[in-house]
Amino acid sequence: MGPLPRTVELxxxxxxxxxxxxxxxxxxxxxxxxxxxxxxxxLIAGIMKDSGxxxxxxxxxxxxxxxxxxxxxxxxxxxxRVWSRDEDITDPQSILAAAEKAGxxxxxxxxxxxxxxxxxxxxxxxxxxxxxCKYGAFGLPVTVAHVDGQTHMLFGSDRMELLAHLLGEKWMxxxxxxxxxxx
Amino acid sequence: MGPLPRTVELxxxxxxxxxxxxxxxxxxxxxxxxxxxxxxxxLIAGIMKDSGxxxxxxxxxxxxxxxxxxxxxxxxxxxxRVWSRDEDITDPQSILAAAEKAGxxxxxxxxxxxxxxxxxxxxxxxxxxxxxCKYGAFGLPVTVAHVDGQTHMLFGSDRMELLAHLLGEKWMxxxxxxxxxxx
Numbered sequence: 001m002g003p004l005p006r007t008v009e010l011x012x013x014x015x016x017x018x019x020x021x022x023x024x025x026x027x028x029x030x031x032x033x034x035x036x037x038x039x040x041x042x043l044i045a046g047i048m049k050d051s052g053x054x055x056x057x058x059x060x061x062x063x064x065x066x067x068x069x070x071x072x073x074x075x076x077x078x079x080x081r082v083w084s085r086d087e088d089i090t091d092p093q094s095i096l097a098a099a100e101k102a103g104x105x106x107x108x109x110x111x112x113x114x115x116x117x118x119x120x121x122x123x124x125x126x127x128x129x130x131x132x133c134k135y136g137a138f139g140l141p142v143t144v145a146h147v148d149g150q151t152h153m154l155f156g157s158d159r160m161e162l163l164a165h166l167l168g169e170k171w172m173x174x175x176x177x178x179x180x181x182x183x
Numbered sequence: 184m185g186p187l188p189r190t191v192e193l194x195x196x197x198x199x200x201x202x203x204x205x206x207x208x209x210x211x212x213x214x215x216x217x218x219x220x221x222x223x224x225x226l227i228a229g230i231m232k233d234s235g236x237x238x239x240x241x242x243x244x245x246x247x248x249x250x251x252x253x254x255x256x257x258x259x260x261x262x263x264r265v266w267s268r269d270e271d272i273t274d275p276q277s278i279l280a281a282a283e284k285a286g287x288x289x290x291x292x293x294x295x296x297x298x299x300x301x302x303x304x305x306x307x308x309x310x311x312x313x314x315x316c317k318y319g320a321f322g323l324p325v326t327v328a329h330v331d332g333q334t335h336m337l338f339g340s341d342r343m344e345l346l347a348h349l350l351g352e353k354w355m356x357x358x359x360x361x362x363x364x365x366x
Contacts, residue, residue: 006350009327011315014243014261014272015236019324021357022340023262026326027255028362029343033352039254041243044323046312048231051321053198060197060224071222072210078197079206089197129229132194138234140227141202143209144192157205160212167189169216174204179211 005036013044015138052090058116059095061125066112073102188219196227198321235273241299242278244308249295256285 010026012019023039030037056078064071077098081087088094092113099109115121135144135153143154145166152166164171175181193209195202206222213220239261247254260281264270271277275296282292298304318327318336326337328349335349347354358364 007329008346008350009329011311011318011320011323011325011327012258013236013323014239014258014265015234016323017262017266018340020262020266022324022326022343023258024364024366025340025343025357028357028359028364029352032355032359032362033347033350035350039247039258040311040315041240041247041254041258041308042312042315042323043237043240043308045231045234045237046309047315047320047323048228051198051228053196054226054228056197057224057226064222064224071224075195075197075206075222075224079200079203082197083200083203125224125226126229128194128223129225132223132225132230133233135194137194137230140194140196140199140225140230141205142194143205144194146190146192157201157208160205160208163191164216167191167216167218169212172215174208174211176211176215179215181207181211183207 005034007038008035009038009040011040011042011047013042013047015044055092055116056089056095058121058125059099059113061128062112062115062118062121063099065121065124066115067104067108070102070104074099074104077102188217190221191218192221192223194223194225194230196225196230198227238275238299239272239278241304241308242282242296244311245295245298245301245304246282248304248307249298250287250291253285253287257282257287260285 008026010022012023026037029035060071060075060078063074078089078095081094081098082089089098095113096106096109099112100106132142135142135151137153137155139155141157143163145152145154145163147166154163161171191209193205195206209220212218243254243258243261246257261272261278264277264281265272272281278296279289279292282295283289315325318325318334320336320338322338324340326346328335328337328346330349337346344354
């Protein structure tokens with residue numbers, strides 16, 4: 001008799017394509033690894049409800065309204081925190097740290113952070129989110145190409161070749177020649 | 184003078200790692216393709232709020248409560264619809280069609296569909312979703328391994344090698360030898 005099976009729970013929603021990948025792999029491995037696989041259907045909407053990016057996205061909204069030239073850098077520094085260095089992005093101090101790394105002065109960053117509680121900023125973030133929903137978004141990222149008076153909505157980050165086709169341009173992989181990509 | 188730049192909007196939330204991939208690629212290509220890139224910070228929680236899987240996930244919850252042996256097949260058939268064949272999963276007829284493909288009789292499928300409005304089923308889905316949140320979930324899939332009295336939470340479908348390590352097992356890629364994987 002082998003060792004007792006270990007329990008592995010898989011929480012998933014059929015709306016999540018990566019949940020499907022995890023599901024198929026675990027279904028294949030459950031006997032190979034002798035695990036007791038507990039399938040746990042859950043609601044992604046409930047999980048994302050308080051997912052913690054509200055202040056960060058309000059901050060970026062304020063950046064976009066007041067200093068749009070800083071939006072790219074400020075967004076990247078927040079991603080660097082949460083998805084590269086596994087650091088917090090919910091605390092105001094975390095957002096200020098990202099803003100300063102993006103090249104803002106402490107004073108400028110604090111001013112924008114204060115604006116996250118202004119109705120104009122809150123409403124602007126709501127409007128942008130609603131605009132995405134109107135285009136048919138059911139997740140992010142969503143890219144909307146406006147070509148020849150037509151609108152094309154693309155979900156995810158793996159349809160860039162299709163975007164290139166819609167634009168009549170050439171897809172040359174994630175790092176096009178001549179672009180110095182550090183990431 | 185070349186053609187006028189076409190507008191491309193990118194809706195994103197820094198909580199979404201695939202948004203980051205799309206963002207970096209579009210930032211690199213904006214000059215190469217001569218597009219006017221509009222960065223549109225939005226709130227993923229707001230986009231997922233009414234994302235449409237509520238009835239499907241209540242249905243799977245009812246399947247799990249009444250016929251747990253059918254849960255794997257019924258889940259797979261819903262994924263086949265939404266992520267393989269680009270078909271609807273919000274309409275009751277769509278859910279019935281998936282259930283019948285999974286091997287249920289019409290009568291059985293209809294009975295389970297009726298149960299999606301029962302408080303026990305609604306509450307069970309809420310409980311499971313809350314359980315995932317308590318483990319620290321901020322998206323799906325979430326895998327929770329219970330090993331030697333300890334709990335390990337893994338986010339996403341690309342940490343299977345880490346899961347194997349935690350279990351003291353070997354990771355042999357997405358299709359382990361000897362498993363007949365059709366997908």
